[in-house]
Amino acid sequence: SAASGDSHCATNGVPIVRNISELDQDSYGRPGLSHITIAGSIMHGFKEVEVWLQTFAPGAHTPIHRHSCEEIFVVMKGSGTLYLASNSHKKYPGNPQEFPVFANSTFHVPVNDAHQVWNTNGHEDLQLLVIISRPPVKVFIYDDWNVPHTAAKLKFPYYWDERCYQTSPTKDEL
Amino acid sequence: SAASGDSHCATNGVPIVRNISELDQDSYGRPGLSHITIAGSIMHGFKEVEVWLQTFAPGAHTPIHRHSCEEIFVVMKGSGTLYLASNSHKKYPGNPQEFPVFANSTFHVPVNDAHQVWNTNGHEDLQLLVIISRPPVKVFIYDDWNVPHTAAKLKFPYYWDERCYQTSPTKDEL
Ligand SMILES: [Zn+2]
Numbered sequence: 331s332a333a334s335g336d337s338h339c340a341t342n343g344v345p346i347v348r349n350i351s352e353l354d355q356d357s358y359g360r361p362g363l364s365h366i367t368i369a370g371s372i373m374h375g376f377k378e379v380e381v382w383l384q385t386f387a388p389g390a391h392t393p394i395h396r397h398s399c400e401e402i403f404v405v406m407k408g409s410g411t412l413y414l415a416s417n418s419h420k421k422y423p424g425n426p427q428e429f430p431v432f433a434n435s436t437f438h439v440p441v442n443d444a445h446q447v448w449n450t451n452g453h454e455d456l457q458l459l460v461i462i463s464r465p466p467v468k469v470f471i472y473d474d475w476n477v478p479h480t481a482a483k484l485k486f487p488y489y490w491d492e493r494c495y496q497t498s499p500t501k502d503e504l
Numbered sequence: 505s506a507a508s509g510d511s512h513c514a515t516n517g518v519p520i521v522r523n524i525s526e527l528d529q530d531s532y533g534r535p536g537l538s539h540i541t542i543a544g545s546i547m548h549g550f551k552e553v554e555v556w557l558q559t560f561a562p563g564a565h566t567p568i569h570r571h572s573c574e575e576i577f578v579v580m581k582g583s584g585t586l587y588l589a590s591n592s593h594k595k596y597p598g599n600p601q602e603f604p605v606f607a608n609s610t611f612h613v614p615v616n617d618a619h620q621v622w623n624t625n626g627h628e629d630l631q632l633l634v635i636i637s638r639p640p641v642k643v644f645i646y647d648d649w650n651v652p653h654t655a656a657k658l659k660f661p662y663y664w665d666e667r668c669y670q671t672s673p674t675k676d677e678l
Pocket residue numbers: 395397401439445
């Protein structure tokens with residue numbers, strides 16, 4: 331299959347030790363983002379957890395989104411803001427709470443809460459280690475905070491999973 | 505219960521953002537170890553992943569052990585050695601392979617393989633971010649590499665889970 335020719339997609343397993351600075355790094359079409367899948371499900375064959383290293387340039391941000399997995403962040407560098415709408419009883423996220431995040435902090439997103447991470451620091455990159463459960467991630471995207479939960483759009487596979495998903499032999503199992 | 509009086513055990517949930525330098529840090533009786541549970545199952549109520557920050561002084565190490573969860577490491581500082589016995593077809597681990605690990609590397613341990621992490625660098629601390637799936641971790645410990653797999657001893661709850669496990673209301677579910 332095409333997978334075997336694409337070094338990006340190590341569906342037959344990965345070396346035990348890898349140098350993170352030699353791993354694939356890409357914006358995956360998102361302005362100001364640098365994403366590295368340190369340990370991936372579709373990309374590397376991990377089944378229960380996935381680990382990303384993401385760097386957001388000043389002003390860069392995630393979409394407003396939700397997912398039903400656990401998500402834990404460790405802030406490696408910089409600072410920013412987590413916007414979190416916990417009012418899951420409403421029909422739409424509504425105004426989110428703002429949580430400042432900073433180097434050497436950890437934060438998490440409760441399962442299914444709509445959220446967005448911004449680098450709101452004008453001067454420094456925001457670097458995050460991101461851990462999610464139950465990969466591959468199934469992300470529902472909101473165009474704004476007033477979009478009804480039922481109208482959020484599933485993006486699957488997600489940006490960095492697309493390339494390997496198209497060629498993955500596990501596709502039929504998902 | 506005693507849990508409500510122990511700030512270490514946040515069984516009712518944790519704040520969304522926490523300063524890692526303010527989290528509990530302890531050796532849990534293991535020489536040369538500093539362990540912080542950044543996101544814990546028994547300690548904080550996460551259900552699917554757990555994240556630790558561990559610092560090993562020169563010469564400090566984990567026991568030889570195995571577990572059936574996925575385990576992914578990110579080396580934050582220092583260097584060391586992963587000893588890994590992949591011969592799971594044998595009756596005992598036998599001589600492990602040695603893998604040098606270094607700052608800004610990632611490594612993982614295949615499910616159920618016996619392994620041990622050492623700070624084999626005489627001059628620097630080895631700091632690791634550790635991610636495991638399916639918490640709380642169930643660890644089988646080997647006194648040496650020639651102990652039969654069937655004679656490895658289950659240590660549950662593990663060192664840093666003991667304090668909250670004794671007082672946790674979820675004890676009966678495990
Ligand atoms: Zn998210």
